[in-house]
Amino acid sequence: MNYQEIVSKIKELCADADLGDYKNHLAVEVAIKGEGEGVFYIEAKDGRVNVEPYDYNDRDVRLTATADNFISLAKGELDPVKAFLTGKLKVDGSIDKALEFKKVVDIVKGSR
Secondary structure, eight states, X not given: OOHHHHHHHXXXXXXXXXXXXXXXXXXXXXXXXXXXXXXXXXXXXXTEEEEESSOOTTOSEEEEEEHHHHHHHHHTSSOHHHHHHTTSOEEEEOHHHHHHHHHHHHHHHHTO
8 A cells, every 4th residue: 555545545544524513633654664654644623634635734633554454453453552552553642641642543533
């Protein structure tokens, strides 16, 4: 899977997500390592999820994973805490914001 396919897949997974009462702002920069290497960001804001193929300099947290692992995280198939503890996910920045990202993933998964 190449970089564009990865970003497209994440956009597809988040396209119709309704965060409902989620009023916080969360900016997550995602660094894909290995096949499809690149950086993109996911932003939860105003009840919506935006995914864009850019660096996010004012991010709350940076997550680093392989494409397969991150897509599994986004689908809700891989628990972020377990991924972190087993080395499948690296977190740079606020651990609290990384845990908040798990909440956003759970909401997105529930709206599919």
